[in-house]
Structure formats: structure tokens, C-alpha cells
Amino acid sequence: MGIHADGDGCTGPSTDEHLIRAGFALGGDSGCIAEARHHAVAFLEDARTGHHLPVSDRVTDLTQLVVSELVTNARKYAPGPVLMELRISARAVDVVVWDSDPALPAARAADPSRIGQHGLEIVEAVTESLFMEQEPVGKRITARIALFDTPRATAVRKPV
Incomplete structure (x- = not known):
């Protein structure tokens, strides 16, 4: 799989037009993880009811999980x-x-005896694709969750 940064933060050529977008600034305090999950649920509920998009409970649950892990x-x-x-x-x-x-994160090798630090492994397991890139300040991580069950692509990291 080649790496292509088309400006949307995901790999590969994208013909998908984003139908809805919403941005949130989170303070970084202990409440920001719950706040982020709340924003995700409200966003997906608006997509489902206001825009009649096929957002299943599975997609809502996976999105909350991914949001929680990445924001954590x-x-x-x-x-x-x-x-x-x-x-x-x-x-x-x-x-x-x-x-x-x-610093770009990396999933650690699977180790059932390890307590904690499984977040990126979880995100890689439940997403269609995962794209990481360094920014002029910090980094940006994009996780893509399929609305429909499809074969999962592997994670791609942009070379530094």
C-alpha cells in the first residue's frame, strides 16, 4: 500500500466527500476524555437522525472506543x-x-501479561486504517472506521 497524503489525513486516493465535519478543542484535563466521547456520540447521532446516514450501534461504540484511546x-x-x-x-x-x-506512537508487540499500554493495538484492531504524521508542531493521528463491515487495511505511518 502506498502512502498518499491528500490533505484529509488518510492514506490512499480518496473520492469520499466528507458529508459532515466537526472540530473540538479539548483542554487536556482529566475530563477531556469523557468530553471527547460525548462529542463523538452527539456527532454520530446528528449524522444518523439529522442527515439520515447509516450509523449503526457498532460504529458508535467503535468510534467512542477509538476516541477514548486516542485522546487518552x-x-x-x-x-x-x-x-x-x-x-x-x-x-x-x-x-x-x-x-x-x-513523537509518533507505535503499537507494542502483543503480550497478554502486560498490564496497560494496549491502546494503539486496540485502535489498529478495530479501524479500517490508521494514519500518523508529524506536524510542524506535534502530530496528527487519523483513524478510519468503516460504516459497513469490510476487510481491514493495515496501519500506515508516514515516513519522517
Whole structure:
């Protein structure tokens, strides 16, 4: 799979037009994780009821999980605020999280005896694609969750 940054934070050529987008600035305090999940649920409910998009309970649950894991990592490893953008197209939900730490995370090797630090493994397992890139300040991580069950692509990291 080639790497292509088309400006939407995801890999590959994209013909998907984002039907709805919403951005949120999270303070980085202990309440920001719950706040981020709340924003995700409200965003998807608006997509389902206001825009009649096919957002299943599975997609809502997975989106909340991905938001929780990515915002938790941003809060844990990067000082300052966290920015989150949610986007939905006719086929997928994108969760985009920006934080101030430029270091790109890496999933650790599977180890059932390890307690904690499984967040990125979980995100990779439940998303269609995962794209990470360094920004002039910090990094941006985009996780794509399919609205419909499809074969999962592998995670791609943009070379530094």
C-alpha cells in the first residue's frame, strides 16, 4: 500500500466527500476524555437522525472506543490541549486527534501479561486504517472506521 497524503489525513486516493465535519478543542484535563466521547456520540447521532446516514450501534461504540484511546494517549504523553476532528462520509467515520508531542506512537508487540499500554493495538484492531504524521508542531493521528463491515487495511505511518 502506498502512502498518499491528500490533505484529509488518510492514506490512499480518496473520492469520499466528507458529508459532515466537526472540530473540538479539548483542554487536556482529566475530563477531556469523557468530553471527547460525548462529542463523538452527539456527532454520530446528528449524522444518523439529522442527515439520515447509516450509523449503526457498532460504529458508535467503535468510534467512542477509538476516541477514548486516542485522546487518552494524547493527554498522557503530550502537554497542553488536544484537538479532535470528526468527519463522516458515505462509507466511513474519521477520528482525527492532534496533540503537541511530535513523537509518533507505535503499537507494542502483543503480550497478554502486560498490564496497560494496549491502546494503539486496540485502535489498529478495530479501524479500517490508521494514519500518523508529524506536524510542524506535534502530530496528527487519523483513524478510519468503516460504516459497513469490510476487510481491514493495515496501519500506515508516514515516513519522517
